[in-house]
Amino acid sequence: MAAVQINRALDFVRDAMREAGALWWRFFDWLALIEWRQLYLVWFLSFVAGLFVNLVEPAIWFILVSFGVKVLAGGKRRAELLARDASSKADVANLERRLTEAQMATLQAQVEPHFLFNTLALIGQLIETDPKEAARVHGHLIEYLRASLPQMRGAMGKGGTGGTLGKQVELSRAYLAIMQARMKERLQVRFEVPDFLGSAPFPPMMLQTLIENAIKHGLEPKVAGGTIVVRSRVEGATLHVDVLDDGVGFNLHAGSGVGLANIRERLALLYGKEAELVIEAPVTGGACVSIRLPYRMTEDG
Amino acid sequence: MPTALIADDEALMRDQLRARLHEAWPELRIVAEAANGVEAVALAAQHKPDIAFLDIRMPGMGGIDAARQLYADCHIVFATAYDQYAVEAFEHGAIDYLLKPVTLARLDTTVARLRRQLEHKPQDIGAQLARLAQLGDQLLGRAAPSSKPSYLRWIQAQSGTSLRMVATSEVLFFQSDDKYTRVQTATAQHLIRKTLKELEEALDPDEFWRIHRSTLVRVDAIAEVRRDLRGRQMLTLHGYPEALEVSRNHGALFQQM
Numbered sequence: 001m002a003a004v005q006i007n008r009a010l011d012f013v014r015d016a017m018r019e020a021g022a023l024w025w026r027f028f029d030w031l032a033l034i035e036w037r038q039l040y041l042v043w044f045l046s047f048v049a050g051l052f053v054n055l056v057e058p059a060i061w062f063i064l065v066s067f068g069v070k071v072l073a074g075g076k077r078r079a080e081l082l083a084r085d086a087s088s089k090a091d092v093a094n095l096e097r098r099l100t101e102a103q104m105a106t107l108q109a110q111v112e113p114h115f116l117f118n119t120l121a122l123i124g125q126l127i128e129t130d131p132k133e134a135a136r137v138h139g140h141l142i143e144y145l146r147a148s149l150p151q152m153r154g155a156m157g158k159g160g161t162g163g164t165l166g167k168q169v170e171l172s173r174a175y176l177a178i179m180q181a182r183m184k185e186r187l188q189v190r191f192e193v194p195d196f197l198g199s200a201p202f203p204p205m206m207l208q209t210l211i212e213n214a215i216k217h218g219l220e221p222k223v224a225g226g227t228i229v230v231r232s233r234v235e236g237a238t239l240h241v242d243v244l245d246d247g248v249g250f251n252l253h254a255g256s257g258v259g260l261a262n263i264r265e266r267l268a269l270l271y272g273k274e275a276e277l278v279i280e281a282p283v284t285g286g287a288c289v290s291i292r293l294p295y296r297m298t299e300d301g
Numbered sequence: 302m303p304t305a306l307i308a309d310d311e312a313l314m315r316d317q318l319r320a321r322l323h324e325a326w327p328e329l330r331i332v333a334e335a336a337n338g339v340e341a342v343a344l345a346a347q348h349k350p351d352i353a354f355l356d357i358r359m360p361g362m363g364g365i366d367a368a369r370q371l372y373a374d375c376h377i378v379f380a381t382a383y384d385q386y387a388v389e390a391f392e393h394g395a396i397d398y399l400l401k402p403v404t405l406a407r408l409d410t411t412v413a414r415l416r417r418q419l420e421h422k423p424q425d426i427g428a429q430l431a432r433l434a435q436l437g438d439q440l441l442g443r444a445a446p447s448s449k450p451s452y453l454r455w456i457q458a459q460s461g462t463s464l465r466m467v468a469t470s471e472v473l474f475f476q477s478d479d480k481y482t483r484v485q486t487a488t489a490q491h492l493i494r495k496t497l498k499e500l501e502e503a504l505d506p507d508e509f510w511r512i513h514r515s516t517l518v519r520v521d522a523i524a525e526v527r528r529d530l531r532g533r534q535m536l537t538l539h540g541y542p543e544a545l546e547v548s549r550n551h552g553a554l555f556q557q558m
Contacts (some may be wrong), residue, residue, distance in 0.1 A: 035530070114358070117382035118311075119402070123316040124402035182311050186360075223337050223361040255452040256468035264471065273488055279466040281457065288463075 006112060031070050039070065111148050112212070119178055125291055126181075137181045143174040148208065164299070165241065166198025166231065173232060175208065179215055186225025187215075193232040199298045200239055203270060209259040210243040210289050217257075218247025229280035239295035246286035251280045254271070260289075267293065303419055306333045306348065308341035308364065309380065318354060318380065318403055329553045338362025340362075342370050349377055349418055354399070365437055369430045376423045378411060386436050394429050403440035452505035456484055459527040460484040465491060469508060473541050474518040475500055487540040512536060515546040526555045 031039075043063045050059025119141055126134035148171065169191065175190045211228065219226050229244040260277065266273040275293035283290050305322070309315045315334050322329055332348040332368055333406045335341035337359045345353060353375050355364035364385070367378045373383050379398040381387060391398040397411055418424075456467040467484060476483045481492040482500065501509070518536060526547070533556060534547035547555065 001357075067315060080438075114383045121317075121382045121401040122311065122313055125313045128320075129316065140360070174521060182313075184312055220358075221360050223339070225360075248464055250455055252453060252455045252457075255454045260369075260468065270485065276488055279468070280460075281464040281466055283463070287466075 006100060026068065027169065028073070028077060031066055032074045032081060036070075063075070098261060111145065116179075118182065122182055137178055138179075140174040140177045144171060144178065147171040147174075148205065162203040163202055164198060165193070165200045165202040165207075165239070168202050168204065169193050169198070169230065169232075172207055172211050175211060176228065183219075183225060188225075190227065190229045191231075195231060197232050197234070199294055201299050202239070202241065202293075203266060206263050206291055207241060207243070208267070209263060210291070213259055213289070214243050214245040214247065214256070214287065215278040218245040218249070222248050234295050237295055238292050240290055240292050242288060242290040243275070244282070244286065244288045247282065249287060250281055251283050263291070267291070302328055302330055303328045303352065304348065304350045305354060306335065306341060306345055306350040306369065306375075307354045308359065309334040309354075310336050310359045311356075311513075313381075314334070314356065314401060317401075321408050322354075322412075322545045325405060326328065326412045329412075333509060335348075338364060341367045342373040345371050345375065350558055352376045352378065352415060354378050354380055357384050357387055363437070365430060365434045368436065369427065370421060372426050372430065374423065376415060376418055377426065378415070386440055387433060390429070390433055390436070394426070395424060396426055396429060419470035451499075452508070453503040456491075456493060456495075458484060458493050460491065460547075467491060467503060469519070470521075472519055473522045473538050474516055475509075476517075476544060477515040485541065510551075510554055512551045512554065513546055514531050514550075516545055518545060 034042075043066075046059045047056070050056045119137065123134050123138050123141070126137060138161055147167070173191065176187075180187050180189060207230070211230065214228050219228065226246040228243070231244070232239070232241045234240070256279075260279070264277045267277060271293050275291070278290040278292060280288045280290070303326075303381055307315050307318055307322075309318070319331055319334075322331065329352075332350050333344040335344050338355075341353065341355060341359075341364075350456045353370075353371050355367055355377060357364040357379055358381070358483070361369075364379055364381075368379070371377065377396065379387065379391065379396065380403070381398065382401040388398065390396075397414060399407060399411060399464070432471070452469075454469050456469060456472065457464045458467060467486060471486045473485045473487060475497060476485065477497045477505075478492075482495055482497055484491040484493055497511075497515065501511055501517055504517070507520070509519055512518050518538070522537045522538045522540070523536055526534055528536050534552050535544040536547055537544050
């Protein structure tokens with residue numbers, strides 16, 4: 001019986017201590033974070049309250065203790081609390097990042113049905129009139145789909161990077177060869193990509209988006225058609241990949257589209273402020289869109 | 302002898318349709334071939350065909366816009382590889398269409414229908430075409446002229462010898478300095494000559510808010526609004542370290558939030 005009572009008493013004491021400890025830490029945190037100006041106000045009020053209820057001495061103790069604690073330990077504790085806050089914010093940012101990446105993956109998943117059906121119709125016609133050309137276009141289409149269908153791309157590396165510039169250029173060549181078969185003399189293409197840049201890491205589907213934009217917004221609406229130039233170079237430690245066209249140029253009142261916003265966001269996620277998407281309107285007309293990111297010679301170099 | 306015009310920007314697709322038509326309807330004479338809508342309208346005026354086969358997507362002027370100028374004088378048949386929105390509309394309306402690649406069986410149906418229709422005047426499909434044109438514009442993200450005010454979506458900033466294009470969706474805020482207006486994005490800063498007032502008039506008022514005499518902020522970039530010790534409302538933005546002040550005149554924007 002006695003043992004039970006002692007146990008109860010001990011439990012009570014332990015609970016009380018824990019409660020007091022928690023309260024003390026709360027008070028401590030409050031002290032650490034509160035602005036001095038507000039603290040003065042609290043002191044003044046507690047002193048006045050103390051006068052009224054005849055408890056001046058405890059009020060003075062409170063003021064002295066809180067002053068001491070704030071001066072001696074407040075700064076450190078405050079830094080600690082702010083750091084904890086920041087790290088929890090960083091966790092949230094990290095989560096947001098993963099979420100965004102997931103959204104990206106689905107966004108990237110778009111092979112234009114219009115492109116697909118038109119190309120198939122073209123192949124159908126070529127089979128009858130020019131089987132060799134049909135086989136060529138057919139091969140390019142397979143190459144294009146292999147690289148741009150999300151299921152196929154999954155194997156190449158998850159989410160962000162995992163591609164090389166060479167791979168992306170190859171894909172673009174396939175796509176542009178198909179477009180040339182369709183648009184004939186309305187589309188000229190020029191690649192100015194030095195071979196040694198082929199091994200440089202480059203995120204998937206960005207170059208492709210720029211080229212599709214150049215065709216869709218620049219050249220397709222232009223009756224006479226035009227030229228697309230894909231060029232790449234290293235300036236300092238930065239890899240530049242540009243897509244130029246001499247199409248109809250910018251409509252200042254038409255949105256920039258999901259494609260470019262998507263590239264911008266992915267660049268920010270992958271490289272932070274080290275990468276950039278630069279869009280320019282050359283004086284000669286058309287458009288010039290440039291992806292700039294830190295240059296590395298190979299995947300792990 | 303019935304006559305027809307074929308319009309498609311892809312030469313091979315014109316070849317295909319011509320060859321199929323020759324099989325399905327040997328008497329039909331193809332009097333003209335066009336590579337875009339403008340050409341189609343011009344050639345139709347010259348050759349007065351009974352029927353016009355029009356691809357929907359063509360550079361310059363598409364098939365639907367061309368049809369709006371032609372339907373009073375000739376029977377219209379559209380051709381498309383994909384435009385789902387149009388195909389759905391055709392199925393519910395009286396407009397005939399062909400899906401590319403054109404099959405002989407499907408073409409036979411169209412030819413039979415055309416043979417019957419040729420005895421009558423072309424039907425009035427103006428209203429349907431107008432609706433389709435509008436639908437197509439929306440789908441392609443083109444601003445439909447006149448129906449809705451179109452807002453500025455690109456900011457042009459001189460940068461050396463070239464003109465930088467900054468999408469408004471990329472801008473965090475505009476701030477007026479003495480002479481220039483500063484355009485701030487997450488990664489860069491540009492100076493432009495447009496005044497804040499000009500910008501405010503040209504931009505979508507739902508996209509950008511005036512929060513201060515000298516500041517126009519993109520609403521989606523706002524992370525938080527809080528009061529500082531002096532009681533001023535301060536805005537923090539996603540991806541930008543400094544806070545922006547909301548002036549008293551504009552404080553009402555953020556009440557009840």
